[in-house]
Amino acid sequence: MTTGAGTDQRTDTTPAQASRYGMIAIDLDGTLLGPDGAVSRRNIRAIDRAREAGIRVTICTGRGFVECERFLGTIGQADPVIVAGGSILSCPATRRTIHRFAIDHAVVSRSVERLLGHGHAVLVLKDPVETGYDYLVVQGEQNHPIDPVTAWWFKEMNVRARFARSIHEDEHPEHTVRFGICGTDLALAPIGEDLLGHVGDGIHLHNFPAVVAPEHTRLTGEGRRYHILEVFSRHANKWTALSWLASRSGIAPERVVAIGDEVNDEAMIVGAGLGVAMGNAVERVKKAAKRQTLRHDEDGVAYAIERVLGGEW
Numbered sequence: 001m002t003t004g005a006g007t008d009q010r011t012d013t014t015p016a017q018a019s020r021y022g023m024i025a026i027d028l029d030g031t032l033l034g035p036d037g038a039v040s041r042r043n044i045r046a047i048d049r050a051r052e053a054g055i056r057v058t059i060c061t062g063r064g065f066v067e068c069e070r071f072l073g074t075i076g077q078a079d080p081v082i083v084a085g086g087s088i089l090s091c092p093a094t095r096r097t098i099h100r101f102a103i104d105h106a107v108v109s110r111s112v113e114r115l116l117g118h119g120h121a122v123l124v125l126k127d128p129v130e131t132g133y134d135y136l137v138v139q140g141e142q143n144h145p146i147d148p149v150t151a152w153w154f155k156e157m158n159v160r161a162r163f164a165r166s167i168h169e170d171e172h173p174e175h176t177v178r179f180g181i182c183g184t185d186l187a188l189a190p191i192g193e194d195l196l197g198h199v200g201d202g203i204h205l206h207n208f209p210a211v212v213a214p215e216h217t218r219l220t221g222e223g224r225r226y227h228i229l230e231v232f233s234r235h236a237n238k239w240t241a242l243s244w245l246a247s248r249s250g251i252a253p254e255r256v257v258a259i260g261d262e263v264n265d266e267a268m269i270v271g272a273g274l275g276v277a278m279g280n281a282v283e284r285v286k287k288a289a290k291r292q293t294l295r296h297d298e299d300g301v302a303y304a305i306e307r308v309l310g311g312e313w
Contacts, residue, residue, distance in 0.1 A: 021308055022251035024050055025082070025242050025268060026301055027260035028061040028068055029211055031278050032075075035297050039074050046302035047075050053309055056249060058082060060238050062206075062230070062264050064125060064134055065090045067157045084125055085206070085264050086241035087177035087232055097129045099244060101236035105173035107202040111231060112167040112179065114198055116140035118191050120181040123150065124167070127175040133160040136176075138167050147182045149212050149226045180230040182210055188229045195231065205231045206264045208282075230264070239267035259304055261285060261296065274313060276304045 026032050026047075034040055047057050057075075060082040061068050068083060072092045080089050080098055089098040108124065115122045121144040124136040135154075137146060143165070146154075154161055164170070181188070185207070192207050210226045238260075246256050254273035258265070261281040269275035269288045277289035278300045286292060291313055294300035307313045 020255065020311070021055055021257050021274065022255040023056045023058065023246050023249065024257040024305065024308070025058050025060040025238075025259070025272070027238075027262070027265050028059060028063060028071060030261040030280060030296050031259055031265075032059070032301050033071070033296065034299075039071055040299050040302070042299040042302040044075055046299075046305040049309060050305050055308075056251070058242070058245060060086070060242055060258070060260070060265075060268060062262075064088075064128070064159075065095065066128065066134055066159060067153075069095075080245055082238060082241040082245065084177050085230060085232060085236070086238040086267075087125075087236040088127060089241055089245060095129070097127055099241075100127050100175075100177055101233050101240065102127075102174060103176050103178070103231075103233045103236075104202055105170075105176065107199055107233075108173070108176050108179060109167050110199050111195060111203065112138050114195055115179075115181055115191070116142075116144065118181075118194070120144055120183060120191075121146045121150075122167075123180055123182070124170070124176055125178040125180075126172060127177060128160070130175045131172045133162050135159060135161045136170055136172075137161050137163045138169075139163060139165060141165060147226075149210055150182050153211070177236070178230055178232050180205075180228055182226060182228050185209075185225050185227040188227050192229050195229075202234055203231050204234050204237065205229060206262075208263050237267040238265060239271035242268050243271060257304075257308055259293070259301055274308070276313075 056079050062085045065083045077092045082089055087101045112122045122138045128134045188207050207229045210228045212226050256272040257274045258268040258272035259276040261278040266285050266288050275289045276291045276293050277286045279295035293304040
């Protein structure tokens, strides 16, 4: 369902008008963040007004905590946030983990060996509160290098990584929340199918475009894009984390608004009382949503919040 478009930048909202909803969950990349990788002033003002109206706001992102911390400061986030694709809930003030959905180590071991066999270094995301680092990078006996996008991302985000030849060197197997690889979309699709065929019962996975630097678009070939293949416990997604947080806050699912654009947002778009797809969302997210807002380069988050506060949605 589309909204009809616009340049409308209304601010005439009151707490009484907002009582229908108690929580708004917002994705980062392709949603709250514009193409410049920043949060617009209009989006910041809309989030502030939602809080003033008594609505809790949470960020629900595929990034790890360290990879999104700068934006949490930009919007003055104090309430818990959902990171790592729904596998960790964190407190922005203390940086402590509130809850996590870990992956069974036997599943991780089998999967990592399978991915190494495809010639990729495997990025094993940890709960950094418990381990002291963000990623265990398993390179195998062949010492597979990390790809250019991952190397850039680690440097750009000040990610702490430990490198290992084997998953058996993992000193914190109980604190793995996600693992994956990065490569071209054409290469990752059959790898994902192979992984599901061998260890599918205990996992679910996503394969979608990676955040890249402009120069990386020249490395993939005509019509190709860098993708990330991310694997989680079958119990972990953005909606399981969001519903856990809402329940803990005494907010029923029908009083939750979720805004996103990618395949890893689909579960929360479907589960929330009001699922909102960005104008730049992938088609399956648009089909799953109850409403569609503007694009991320048109302050689509603000547009959606303004309509929630105004009582139109």
